[in-house]
Amino acid sequence: MKVILNVESIVPPVTGIGRYTSEILAGLLARGHGAEVHCFSHFNWVDARRVINASGVSAGGNRVRPFLRSVPYAYDLRCVARNAVFKRSARKFTGAVYHEPNYILKPYDGPCVVNCHDLSFLHFPEHHPAERVRYLDRNLEKSLRRADRIITLSDFVRREVIETFSFDPATVITIPLGVDGSFRPQDEDETRIVMERHGLRHGRYVLSVATIEPRKNLHGLLRAFMRLPASLRKEYPLVLCGAAGWRESKVEQSINELAREGSILRLGYIPEADLPLLYAGAAAFAFPSFYEGFGLPPLEAMASGTPVLASATGSILEVVGDAGLLVDPHDDGAITEGLERILTDGALRRSRIDAGIERAGGFSWTTCVDRTVALYREMVKPHHR
Template sequence: MKLLYDLNSLRPPRSGIGYYTQHLIEGLLRQPDVEDIAGWVGSTVFQGASLDALMRTDAALGKAAQFSDGLTASMLRAARHVPGVYKSRTIVRNIMSASARKDFGSRGYLYHETNFVASPYKGPSVVTIHDLSHRRHPEFHPRVAVKYLDDGLPPTFRQVGRVIADSHYTKREIHDIYGLPDEKVVTIHLGVESSFRPYSQEECAPALDELGLRHRGFVLSVCTLQPRKNLRRLVEAFARLPADLRHAFPLVLIGADGWMNSALMRDIEPLANAGQIITPGYVSRATLLKLYASAAVFGYPSLYEGFGLPIAEALASGVPVLTSNVTSIPEVVGDAALVVDPYSVEEIEAGLERMLNDEPLRNDLIAKGLRRAAELTWEQTVQKTADVYRSLVG
């Protein structure tokens, strides 16, 4: 098999879809029947040694890195709301990559779009749909993003031979909303990197010292700061906890700045001034691993997930998880987390207080979480994805 990818999701700061793309390619490079893998960013093609370098470091995308923070990054985030931006970006990217796609298509490469909307391609193709939150909760997204997906997904579904869904829940959503036949949509759960694991207190100390945290002495949440992650209710629930618990277990919110979060930032401000909420923003991968493994509780009461990879990463890190009882989340966690109604501040508050005060419960959830996470491997994800490819080119 010869495989082709749009690698724009690898631009830093790398998000969940970027890591999904990276792990797929890394695993597929070890498949015996994969002859070659190539991809593009803009008009630049990555293949062989250059693709390998891209997997190991973002240095090859250095120009993009300068837009991960600062004034330019803020302007780019604001531009999400400008009509025509998504469409214009798509047109520009399609023009820049047109020659490469035509060349690889003529040489029999299978194209896998890992990020929702596929570029036009004359050859076998596959798309991964991570969730359909833009249809179920359009209020949580910039209108231009909703329009981009509404316009782009129908032609994508007509073009591709198979659709990969991250969960059975997402597969049902695709069927219910777009009417795709069951045989066209394949559920393949995501995996968890082996680097997400329990770490000793000594291994975590440098990362904790940098943020003034103590081991097992904080509540952690990791996500882009955007409405569907339900951070306002999490913050409100945390604010209702007894003062001694808030001081002993500050809430640490890790994640890049998102959209529609001005009200959230106002909610956070008084608690941050009191030292009870810490918002480091986007942190390095190495720091993130240690923060996961050091938290007393991982709080993730999201309103909608197509899979919820941060939850799986928390389970693998040996931290007890408080999360939601909706969408794909129960499918992912099984009995390995304390689940609550994410629309109820009272349930979130009660769950946090119970977990922070109940060490036997935390220990039980840690043990169950490690067992569940062990079932979610990238090796399995890669193998099942390769089987989808084989069904189209075999």
Template sequence: MDRIPSLGLLLSAESLCGRRTGVGNYTLHLWRNLSSLPDIGSIQLFAGLHRLTPPDSGGPVRRNAPVCGAPKAATPDDGAGAPFWRVLARQSRLADAAYRAAYRVRFRLAFERAGVPRDRACYHEPNMIPRPFGGVTVSTFQDLAWHRHPEVHPVERLRWIERHLPRALEQTRRIITTSAFTRHEIVSVLGVDPARIDVVPLGVDGRFHPRGPDETAPVLAQRSLSPGGYLLSVGTVEPRKNLGRLLRAYANLPSALAERFPLVVVGASGWLNSPELASMEALERAGRLRYLGYVDEAELPVLYAGARAFAYPSLYEGFGLPPLEAMASGTPVLCSAGTAMAEVVEGCGLQVDPLDEGAIAEALRVLLEDDGTAERLSALGMARAAGFTWERCARDTLTTYRKALGLTDGNA
């Protein structure tokens, strides 16, 4: 293929401004790996109309001054304290259309001043709903959990998606999704032409790899843990992660097994999670659980590598990065059947019905008691995870940009 001239990229990066979870990690690795590709001439990270200073070592980014007259932020729920014109835009369709048109102009001018070439510029929104923009837009749809499981999402978020999704689908020239499972969901639920959708799987960072006891023990000792002596679960504590059923299944394990392998839960507290927090507190009092909350990216790979097994019976996922990170770390995995995780794990872990607490408990027992099964799944998981790289994710994402800009025939 002839070399295609470099293009400019506008990459939305609100998810890098605080503690990073799934979308933030995706955005960070995408930025890092796209930056090394010769066909990318420039990348501008932004949040709203603020340009962002890229992180030097994986930490949060810094917001610079607005590049073009950015308005003040509005209150998320009722707009109290927001400028009059923004409140009006929420109450009137005509005013809303005028607001979005003005925002598109601001957006274009802002990044023209930042030096992004208009004829080869692509805006990528990693979190489904793009900002109003008059140029070429690519959006990543991580999943359709808000549609499949609306009961586990805050009402305000559902209303926001319902309001902005039609515009997002109209504005977005090409859609990226991270699994064939989610591609099928987008086609069947939203009626999107499958020819507009590219499946670009995520990658796994090289920090996630097997580590011996000599390497993990010093870090684990600070948490009163020992190598191979605990069961790990990682994810935001919110209903979709199905932590409640995992906790009940774990509580039904034989006492001696639970005492030998305490459950370690890693993840920030999310929303609608009072029952889960209460159950964790009870298990903590019994000495069977450690809730570590959000841990930094230096400690997380050690926790993965030091675990006897990893449990992730989420109700619904569009990909399933934590199981992939566990597999890359040499840790055998339990995950849910029937979602994108089955596509990612592909026979290299134990898959269960996430609604069946008995099945979850039995799979936990196998992973914690059966050394042969654990060793076999560990080897299979490492081999499977080796095929998922962020470099490949970036290259395939660049191909989508080219398609969106009309710089390829679509067969690249």
């Protein structure tokens, strides 16, 4: 079974799609498929193990993307050139299954599997760069129709894809993400080194892990947090982790102003090795995103034994269920009330911690990779096409 995997998203700083792609690739290697997996990144074929080893490395900002956004159609032209290279060079892998984790298939004549992580560009176009919305408007439906199978990460997105594009339900498969075993409850001694590195106290901060961009509703979280009693903010500062995304300048300005007061700490992009310890050391985890295709951060927080406050919307509701404290992301007052309850109500905290650990146990990367590999095998059956 030969597999072509696009690994362009596994470039630090790695965000959601990159994490997913990295886990799929690592799972394939662990199952002995290393010689059969061919990784394409931008304009080159790259070594799978080198890609995995580089994925957890911290990196500075990507200078190419801002430049592409500033030049009309530069993004589109780059995609055309990259696709031409892929089409010509992929011919040598005859019979391979091509898995595209990032929405838009490149030109390929063999069996294809594509991920549709969400349809936020349709529901919230104002939350994305204009060139991204334009590109997905022109290409997403064509890409999905060309695929033999479409993978979604939640039933919520699966229903959206089927209803929006009138697809045969049999072609759209939900394969949920998993949570790594490194995300587990850890005591103060285990987290001490990371706490000292970032100037934190175990059990004395509210954590949020998200790319700094409009869809994550960090403005709403900041407003809600600042409505908490001053004594509570002092005891439990808000810690923000995540790479800079799109149109983040206003959020950054607000963060900087509040950081001077001492209530908020911006850590930026965090190496993956530190994340489990930051989750485990937090008093609470806040994730009031407007829209998600899955919601991996709250799942990782639950597995870490940290009580979760999250949005009562779509796939987040599907992932977190009643194990978290769910609120309307458009209601700042509800977010404030939820944060105060989760920080001060001992009985509520204990119940959410126990329920979160139990619920997170139902999500496995092993299952995710096994189901994905089974889908690959289905694609290469002689009668499939």
